[in-house]
Amino acid sequence: MMFFKRLLTFFLCVLYVNAANLKQIHVLFRHGERSPRSTYPKDPHKDFKWDGGLGQLTNNGKLQMYILGQELRNHYNDFIPKYYWPVDVNFSSSSVARCLTSAELVGAGLFPPQDVQIWNPDLLWQPIPIHYLPRNVDNLLTMKSNCTEYDNQFRQVHNSSKVLQYNQAYENLYEYLTIHTGMTVDNIETVESLHNTLEIYQMNNLSLPYWINDTLMAQMKIIAAQNLAIYSETNYMKRMKGGYFIKTVLDLMKSSLNSKKVPSINMYAAHDLTLVHVMRALDLIDTLKPELGATLIFELYDDEQIKVYYWENWKGKIEEQLLPHCRTICRVEQFQEGYQEFIPENWYEECQVKI
Incomplete structure (x- = not known):
């Protein structure tokens, strides 16, 4: 009898979860394959001519990012609108060129122009603005802002x-x-x-x-x-790095739930270290070397539930992550309570930064 009660509870939970509608997504991804940033004195390839120079996306990297955009479109096709509208979509990036370029390419794969948005029939591409901050003041993605x-x-x-x-x-x-x-x-x-x-x-x-x-x-x-x-390494360091990104996501989720007009699709192009910062603040990993194009996704549902997924690369499976500091069904309030230690109230005050 107890078995059937548990089984019924499970199916009710599944039905309840499936009844919720996706309301907002946040997609944090590492840039695509790049050329080396540096060589070494005895490097047999130190004189190799990389297209674009050192630290730039390779052609393989460009294709990776374009396909990532297409795969995200396929995965979220019922949620992402057919047409690109700036009020619904926001792209943010590290100021580093390979990230800005990656953001542009993901946007191209995600939002190929259709119907009235086709402005050149020989070029199925449309410009999508990418927002970024200078490296020395970016505490969201490059995470290089001064913090004493x-x-x-x-x-x-x-x-x-x-x-x-x-x-x-x-x-x-x-x-x-x-x-x-x-x-x-x-x-x-x-x-x-x-x-x-x-x-x-x-x-x-x-x-x-x-x-x-x-x-x-x-x-x-x-x-x-x-x-x-x-x-x-320390909880404070997690709070000041990955914690600020989590706070940004959480604030946008709350705004969406409070019927404020904020983008429902939020894309972030960044670095391996950015992903590690955020995943360590969420207590999802101890150590990790994210692959090129690795992606972390936050989903918000209209019943206030939050889900987090990790995608090692676009060829693999998107895997849901169990949030250690939240319940199995994790809602916004529970998420904030569970991760309170890792979410700064005022990053600038805590870092003694004047703005």
Whole structure:
């Protein structure tokens, strides 16, 4: 008898959830494949001519982002309107060129002009404005705004026993990489940078040097993820980085529920570190090295329920995330209560920033 009661409760919950209508989405994605940001002295490909220069989207990256837009259109076709209207859609981006370009390409895949919006029949594309802040004041996506206490804690983390243990554990690896790269490798940040470069070479069918193998690449990826994590090591650091993005999403959700005119489709083009900041503030991960094009989605329903999804890349499955600080059915009020410690009330006051 108890089994049937539980089964009935389950189906009632499913019916209740399915009855709710999607009201707003927030889509945070990492930019597409890029060229290396740097090389190293003994790099056999250091003179390779990358189209557009270092740190820019490759043609593969451009296609990735365009397809991401198309896949989002397919996934949310019943929610996203056929026509692009600025009042319904907002695109925000890091000020870095590869993110701005990624935002444009996702927009192109998401909103190809149709009917009256076709302005050139030979070019099925329409301009969509991308909003961004200068890097030094962007606390939403680049997350590089000055924050005095954050900077203090970051220095403490870099001098902490945890980072010291990392350096001791990887001492032999550092020496090995220093010998073969011709540059000083003595910290996990440099390992991450080197891993990024080598990974891009792999993606572009450029041969890796003889001293690199799959095992070493896998180890370097783990170290790269550890480096990304130390930028949000303490709860305060999580609050000031990923927490501000979460607050922004939450404020827009509340405005939507209060019938204020805010966009129902909110797109954010950013970086791997941005995704790590937000996911660590949500307590979804310990460490992670997000793939190029990795996507985190927040959904708001008209019954005030919030759902969060992670999409490793557009070829994979969109997977719902269990929010550790909220109930199985997580509503806005419960979400805010559960994550209160990680959501700043006034970011500028807490960071001692004058505006």
